[in-house]
Amino acid sequence: MNNSGELTRTALHPALPGSLPIVVRPCLPSSCVLLRPVLYLCVLGVLCGSYARADEFTQTSTYSTRLFSFGTLVVDARMGDLHIEGWDEPRVEIEAEKTVRAGSEAKARQLYGLIKVELEGKDKEVRLRALYPPRRLWRPFRDESRLSVNFRIKMPYDANLRIKCVDGDVRISGIVGREELRVNYGDVEVNVPDVYRLRSLSAHAWLGYVENDLHGGIAQDSAGMRQGVSFFNSTGQQDIVVRVRMGGVWVYGPE
Secondary structure (H helix, E strand, O other), X not given: OOOOOOEEEOOOOOOOOOOOOXXXXXXXXXXXXXXXXXXXXXXXXXXXXXXXXXXXXXXXXXXXXXXXXXXXXXXXXXXXXXXXXXXXXXXXXXXXXXEEEEXXXXXXXXXXXXXXXXXXXXXXXXXXXXXXXXXXXXXXXXXXXXXXXXXXXXXXXXXXXXXXXXXXXXXXXOOOOOEEEEEEEEEEEEEOOOHHHEEXXXXXXXXXXXXXXXXXXXXXXXXEEEEEEEEEOOOOOEEEEEEEEEEEEEEEOOO
């Protein structure tokens, strides 16, 4: 071994007296290199296991504000499910259920404060948002896997609806106003109360399935990439637009 810590070997072949030292650098065996991804997965499993051992806690709050017929409800959600139904009242009623995963109830109370529910506007337009902690560049998704808000909403049946949701399932029923639903990851169910009142339907899933039973009660479905269904009736009044990046769409008529 030389001063630099490298292993050296001098050839002892009699025909090569005084041969220069041959430097032999140690290297990891291929088996060690192949084990690296396994080690990474083990570390990830330990981290995920800590979340799996955490318990689930919920905290529910209610909100309400006035919304006229033919007004618009705008919902901006990130993580969590949405269940929205129409009713014959000139207001929006919201039940927001914060769901967190934590090791104890005391820790859960701290996590509740990281999620904010914001309700703004009234009469012609109401905006509902779920606000999460700002993302950090080095850990953009920290805590998001254990924070979510599920919304149950009642709104005027003849008002309009716009939804943006990152990760969650969406279920709409009893709405005859315009619907514009955009979901990144999740399933969307849309109930059409009056098929003959429907003017246009444009539902697409980039990866997933699209199903409907609007044509004479016969179910039609397709699955795969870039699936979609379109419908137009010049005598109708309601327009529905659904866009899902990864998940499914189910559109059905009166129950």
